[in-house]
Amino acid sequence: MLSMLLLAGLAEAKKPKGPPPPPPVGWQSQEGWRGQCWFPVDYEKLLEGDRKMARQKALEEMKRQWSGGKDEFVSLDAGVVDDVETVLLGRPAMIENVSRENLDHCMAVMKGGETGAWEGWLSGLPSKLTAGECNTPLTYILYDYLDLGRGWQRPVHICKGDKAKISATVKDRYRISDQGEWINADGTPEKALAADFPCNIEGCTVGMLVGKFVTDDGVETVFPIGSGTLFEAPEHGTLYYSVNDTTWYDNKWFKSSTLVDKTAVTIEPG
Numbered sequence: 001m002l003s004m005l006l007l008a009g010l011a012e013a014k015k016p017k018g019p020p021p022p023p024p025v026g027w028q029s030q031e032g033w034r035g036q037c038w039f040p041v042d043y044e045k046l047l048e049g050d051r052k053m054a055r056q057k058a059l060e061e062m063k064r065q066w067s068g069g070k071d072e073f074v075s076l077d078a079g080v081v082d083d084v085e086t087v088l089l090g091r092p093a094m095i096e097n098v099s100r101e102n103l104d105h106c107m108a109v110m111k112g113g114e115t116g117a118w119e120g121w122l123s124g125l126p127s128k129l130t131a132g133e134c135n136t137p138l139t140y141i142l143y144d145y146l147d148l149g150r151g152w153q154r155p156v157h158i159c160k161g162d163k164a165k166i167s168a169t170v171k172d173r174y175r176i177s178d179q180g181e182w183i184n185a186d187g188t189p190e191k192a193l194a195a196d197f198p199c200n201i202e203g204c205t206v207g208m209l210v211g212k213f214v215t216d217d218g219v220e221t222v223f224p225i226g227s228g229t230l231f232e233a234p235e236h237g238t239l240y241y242s243v244n245d246t247t248w249y250d251n252k253w254f255k256s257s258t259l260v261d262k263t264a265v266t267i268e269p270g
Contacts, residue, residue: 037106134159148251163270
């Protein structure tokens with residue numbers, strides 16, 4: 001009898017085991033959880049069309065939960081949720097990894113954790129997912145007027161390699177001191193250019209229109225504009241312009257009768 005039992009046990013042990021159960025997909029919960037989490041599919045096993053649909057579904061369900069539509073104790077910042085959705089709609093392939101990372105954060109909360117870490121992760125996603133990208137190429141024309149009473153003004157975000165054609169009207173005149181001469185955007189080369197002027201390199205003159213470019217890494221470049229120049233962005237960054245002056249409170253526009261001059265500035269693709 002003992003031999004028969006041993007043989008039966010050995011036979012049972014030799015039986016091939018069936019395939020492991022597939023991983024959970026969709027809204028799932030485990031014992032002890034206070035809610036459900038969205039388990040993404042194995043995207044790599046899907047055909048391209050199905051893969052795209054799975055990404056879209058995952059984004060929809062994650063947003064529903066982030067926005068408080070799934071659990072009353074999960075309601076993340078609406079602005080952050082919208083920002084993340086905007087970024088992911090333009091980069092759908094990134095939804096796959098985001099949905100996997102989101103599952104980890106959701107599981108931690110469903111096991112009793114706080115939502116702070118989840119929201120912190122979410123708020124950092126837009127900058128993380130767009131690192132090194134430039135979403136503001138110079139593809140438009142900007143018209144503006146020079147403000148004599150301010151320093152660097154009118155920030156314009158442009159991308160690496162963008163060429164900006166910057167021009168200013170020369171018929172409009174102003175002066176940068178109470179007893180100063182009337183000048184235009186080309187400034188006055190006759191005056192000595194002190195070292196404390198914003199633009200004090202070759203080509204810059206007192207009172208002229210000058211530009212400043214600040215890369216996303218914080219590197220600044222100041223350059224002359226005058227009545228017109230062509231600037232090429234060495235990196236992603238922000239373009240500004242101003243009057244080449246050390247004080248702005250005493251600057252005045254030329255006035256004739258009821259007409260007041262005002263220098264128009266145009267920035268357009270070069």
